Amino acid sequence: MRYLEEFRGAGEAQAVLGQIRGALRGRRVRIMEVCGGHTMALWRYGLPGLLQESVDLLSGPGCPVCVTPNAYLDRAVALARHPGTIVVTFGDLMRVPGSSSTLLAERARGGDIRPVYSPRDALDVARAHPERTAVFLGIGFETTAPTVAAALISAREAGLANFRMLSALKTMPQALRALAGAGEVRLDGLILPGHVTAVTGAAPFHFLAEEFRIPCVVSGFEPLDLLQSLWMLARQVSEGRAEVEIQYLRAARPQGNPRAREVLDRVFCSTAAQWRGMGAIPGSGLALREEWSGFAAEAIPVEVEAEREHPGCRCGDVIRGAVRPEECSLFAGPCRPESPAGACMVSEEGACAAHYRYRHHS
Amino acid sequence: MCLAVPMKLVEMNGPLGVVELGGLRREVGLDLLADVRVGDYLIVHAGYAIEKLDEAEALKTLQLFRDLAGEDEPQP
Ligand code: SF4
Numbered sequence: 030m031r032y033l034e035e036f037r038g039a040g041e042a043q044a045v046l047g048q049i050r051g052a053l054r055g056r057r058v059r060i061m062e063v064c065g066g067h068t069m070a071l072w073r074y075g076l077p078g079l080l081q082e083s084v085d086l087l088s089g090p091g092c093p094v095c096v097t098p099n100a101y102l103d104r105a106v107a108l109a110r111h112p113g114t115i116v117v118t119f120g121d122l123m124r125v126p127g128s129s130s131t132l133l134a135e136r137a138r139g140g141d142i143r144p145v146y147s148p149r150d151a152l153d154v155a156r157a158h159p160e161r162t163a164v165f166l167g168i169g170f171e172t173t174a175p176t177v178a179a180a181l182i183s184a185r186e187a188g189l190a191n192f193r194m195l196s197a198l199k200t201m202p203q204a205l206r207a208l209a210g211a212g213e214v215r216l217d218g219l220i221l222p223g224h225v226t227a228v229t230g231a232a233p234f235h236f237l238a239e240e241f242r243i244p245c246v247v248s249g250f251e252p253l254d255l256l257q258s259l260w261m262l263a264r265q266v267s268e269g270r271a272e273v274e275i276q277y278l279r280a281a282r283p284q285g286n287p288r289a290r291e292v293l294d295r296v297f298c299s300t301a302a303q304w305r306g307m308g309a310i311p312g313s314g315l316a317l318r319e320e321w322s323g324f325a326a327e328a329i330p331v332e333v334e335a336e337r338e339h340p341g342c343r344c345g346d347v348i349r350g351a352v353r354p355e356e357c358s359l360f361a362g363p364c365r366p367e368s369p370a371g372a373c374m375v376s377e378e379g380a381c382a383a384h385y386r387y388r389h390h391s
Numbered sequence: 392m393c394l395a396v397p398m399k400l401v402e403m404n405g406p407l408g409v410v411e412l413g414g415l416r417r418e419v420g421l422d423l424l425a426d427v428r429v430g431d432y433l434i435v436h437a438g439y440a441i442e443k444l445d446e447a448e449a450l451k452t453l454q455l456f457r458d459l460a461g462e463d464e465p466q467p
Contacts, residue, residue, distance in 0.1 A: 031412070032397040032432060032449050041456040048459065066394055119437070147438020149420055169437075172395065176439040179422040224395045227434060227442040250394075253456055279449040280397075280434050280442050289423040289441060 032279070036251030037074075045256040050083055052263035059085040059215065060262060061350050063205065064222035065092030065378025066250050072383040074252040084259060087214065087350040088380035090204050090307060091222055093169045094121045095348055095372045095379045098305045100336040101168075101197045102127030107331035108164050108195070109140035114329065115158060117151040118166040120144035125372045128337040148180035155184070155192040164326045167196045172224040174198045174315055175289040178296035181317075181324055193326035196316060199302050201225050202233040203313035209241040214350045218244040218262035220255070223277040228293075230285025231273050238271040249277035296321050305372065306345025342371035347380050354381040361385055395436035397444045400429050410435055 062068055068088045071077060077086045090096050106127050109116045116132065123133045123144055136142040141161075143154055148165055155163035167177045177198065184192040201222060208214070221234055226247045237243045244265035248258035258276040265272060275281055293315070302314025317325050338345075342364070343357040354360050354373065364370040366382055373379035398410035398417065410419045410433055420439040421427055433440035 041460045044459040176437040
């Protein structure tokens with residue numbers, strides 16, 4: 030048992046597809062998958078095509094790289110140009126275009142930029158170069174934020190004086206409140222992020238069902254998980270219910286992971302944050318607490334260029350589910366994974382990248 | 392980036408462990424979990440275990456799929 034392949038059976042998938050169609054009885058529903066991991070899995074397994082007649086799938090604001098605004102990338106670029114600084118980042122950010130450069134381009138020009146797998150690796154970089162400052166680019170949601178917090182706690186315990194963090198960490202519920210409140214896109218249901226909920230628990234999402242009457246299911250990431258989640262949503266819709274149900278019970282407990290939240294709360298407090306395409310959303314970001322402000326990379330004096338959007342790129346609209354990638358005039362023309370015009374085409378989990386890569390699948 | 396997969400904990404050394412998936416071994420931070428034991432399946436993200444996989448729940452879900460597909464035998 031590896032708890033991966035077992036959730037990919039084709040026979041079972043057919044059976045669940047039948048259940049979804051049966052529950053909807055010819056009705057067509059519009060469902061948003063919030064998490065970029067879900068976007069990638071749905072497209073990779075060709076589910077949008079299989080479900081075409083019954084489910085209209087839209088991607089939401091849950092790809093961390095995609096929602097990170099240019100201004101953040103511009104600061105990262107400025108830090109990469111700053112002498113004495115090493116920029117340490119999740120690999121996903123390397124190719125994301127800022128206003129006029131990327132981290133990859135800065136590295137080609139001699140900047141010291143190191144892609145890593147874990148925030149813990151950033152500590153090793155700091156340790157190995159005591160004469161320079163290692164700045165970790167902290168992006169991600171509630172899944173990633175506790176790992177960054179744990180690394181900061183280790184940095185403090187180790188007395189690492191040359192470690193800093195630039196936070197663009199974000200929290201999901203407030204973004205979904207902004208999205209639901211704007212009413213721009215009518216939704217029959219939401220597939221909620223499984224690994225965010227594994228940390229937060231289900232309670233922070235209850236308002237979606239209670240206030241906005243949107244059926245919600247917290248889903249796992251394998252094809253059978255996603256199909257079962259859609260089936261659960263179809264049943265809520267056909268029975269006129271709006272609840273937050275958990276399909277991914279093997280990892281996401283109703284109460285979440287209190288220990289991870291404790292670690293997160295020790296280091297971070299909530300703040301307003303800027304989202305690409307959504308502007309500033311109150312309480313949707315994580316900032317270092319006062320006692321941890323010594324680790325803030327914002328204190329490093331760098332000159333950051335004025336933020337510019339990429340002409341023609343509709344990433345911001347894609348993130349809100351207001352347009353589909355195919356509706357962007359640059360899609361699959363000038364904008365492709367090898368020459369991305371916007372963040373949504375760079376990240377593996379971006380809607381544009383998923384639609385592009387698997388567009389002949391469906 | 393939000394990818395997180397179940398990996399089996401094979402060694403423990405204070406706040407650090409070693410997880411394994413299909414022969415691939417990786418160091419994992421255990422700082423975010425209250426009680427873990429060697430043999431547990433952990434959901435690993437960005438070098439840290441963020442949750443423990445509940446095997447009983449996993450098997451329940453799999454059984455549901457099998458019942459739906461009308462199979463009695465677990466798949467190989
Ligand atoms: S296809 Fe490219 S340019 Fe268009 S919205 Fe997506 S990332 Fe932006």
